[in-house]
Amino acid sequence: MPNRSAGAASETTGRPFRLPAPRRTGAPGEHSSETTARLRPVPADPTPDGAPFARPAAQGTTTTRPAAPPRPTHQPPAPSAPVTPDPALSWSATRPLVSFGEPEGYDGDARPRPLGRRGASQAAAAAVCLVLGLGLISGAVTGSWLVGDSGAEGSPSSFAAAGSLWHSVPVDQLFPPTVQGRGAGPGGADRTWTRIAVAPDSGCKDAFDPLLRKALAPVGCDRLLRATYTDATESYVTTVGLLFTTADAPGMSALANRFRKERLDRRSDLMPLPYAAKGTPAAGFGAPQRASWTVSVLTEAPVVVYAVSGWADGRTVDDPQPAGDAVEADATTAAAQAGLGNEAQGLADRIERDFRRNVRSASEQPS
Numbered sequence: 001m002p003n004r005s006a007g008a009a010s011e012t013t014g015r016p017f018r019l020p021a022p023r024r025t026g027a028p029g030e031h032s033s034e035t036t037a038r039l040r041p042v043p044a045d046p047t048p049d050g051a052p053f054a055r056p057a058a059q060g061t062t063t064t065r066p067a068a069p070p071r072p073t074h075q076p077p078a079p080s081a082p083v084t085p086d087p088a089l090s091w092s093a094t095r096p097l098v099s100f101g102e103p104e105g106y107d108g109d110a111r112p113r114p115l116g117r118r119g120a121s122q123a124a125a126a127a128v129c130l131v132l133g134l135g136l137i138s139g140a141v142t143g144s145w146l147v148g149d150s151g152a153e154g155s156p157s158s159f160a161a162a163g164s165l166w167h168s169v170p171v172d173q174l175f176p177p178t179v180q181g182r183g184a185g186p187g188g189a190d191r192t193w194t195r196i197a198v199a200p201d202s203g204c205k206d207a208f209d210p211l212l213r214k215a216l217a218p219v220g221c222d223r224l225l226r227a228t229y230t231d232a233t234e235s236y237v238t239t240v241g242l243l244f245t246t247a248d249a250p251g252m253s254a255l256a257n258r259f260r261k262e263r264l265d266r267r268s269d270l271m272p273l274p275y276a277a278k279g280t281p282a283a284g285f286g287a288p289q290r291a292s293w294t295v296s297v298l299t300e301a302p303v304v305v306y307a308v309s310g311w312a313d314g315r316t317v318d319d320p321q322p323a324g325d326a327v328e329a330d331a332t333t334a335a336a337q338a339g340l341g342n343e344a345q346g347l348a349d350r351i352e353r354d355f356r357r358n359v360r361s362a363s364e365q366p367s
Contacts, residue, residue, distance in 0.1 A: 162301030175227035184346030197277030220246035284314030307348035
């Protein structure tokens with residue numbers, strides 16, 4: 001009988017030596033007659049709840065499935081309210097928050113309402129705003145005409161009425177005995193001017209310097225009215241004048257445009273002359289004493305309004321300055337520092353306002 005062990009040794013000669021696979025507990029041993037390894041059942045590992053979980057068995061073996069868990073005897077009650085999903089699991093959790101305006105058709109509490117219907121309070125508020133808006137517009141139009149900034153020519157009836165006021169309106173209405181100038185002084189201080197002299201109505205002969213007379217010649221001269229005022233301290237004197245011209249509305253507009261474009265109201269060689277009344281604080285108020293002045297050409301009336309101011313003590317002025325420049329906060333001339341620009345500008349503005357009121361009253365009177 002051949003030696004089996006010797007044959008086995010000869011068969012393994014030249015083959016790598018391998019250790020036999022470890023045998024698990026409970027696995028049956030291999031028979032010597034088997035030439036291939038077969039799969040062995042592996043014991044089930046315990047599950048977290050302690051019940052064994054069977055792994056698939058080898059082919060030809062039968063495995064037992066674990067019993068299904070018992071079905072609950074009763075179903076849990078349905079939730080009374082819909083379950084809100086977790087925002088963190090929503091696809092929009094990382095998106096930027098975008099808000100939109102409240103759609104029209106909903107009130108402040110997000111309750112739907114028919115479009116085009118407004119509440120009673122909203123309708124009342126809209127009506128009040130409409131009334132106030134109309135009042136402001138009409139007031140602005142009237143006020144702009146009173147201060148000479150309407151930007152449009154007056155009606156033919158008012159223009160004609162304005163040209164005849166020099167002989168139909170008392171002097172106390174054209175040149176009031178006392179003029180209040182609230183906020184007309186430097187820094188918004190109040191001013192009070194008292195009339196100390198009224199010149200008789202006259203023509204324009206010798207009433208202006210030659211250059212100013214030449215500049216005013218295109219509109220003609222019908223009548224010239226003048227009055228001189230002093231401040232409450234009698235430190236300053238100011239002459240204000242109303243030149244009634246013979247021009248029509250286009251002629252006054254042409255002169256106003258020329259004064260504006262060529263800045264004729266800023267030229268010191270076109271200053272108006274003062275009215276120096278004897279026996280008054282303005283007795284020494286002559287051409288050399290002029291410190292500040294203003295000239296305004298109206299387009300709604302055939303009238304030129306002007307004013308010129310100076311010191312009441314008769315001191316001369318070497319550097320007169322137009323009132324528009326002297327009232328600036330950074331003006332450093334003697335006239336500006338003394339407030340003489342405010343004297344001329346403030347008094348001329350008040351006299352012009354009173355004149356416009358008289359024109360409106362005259363144009364509204366029945367013929």
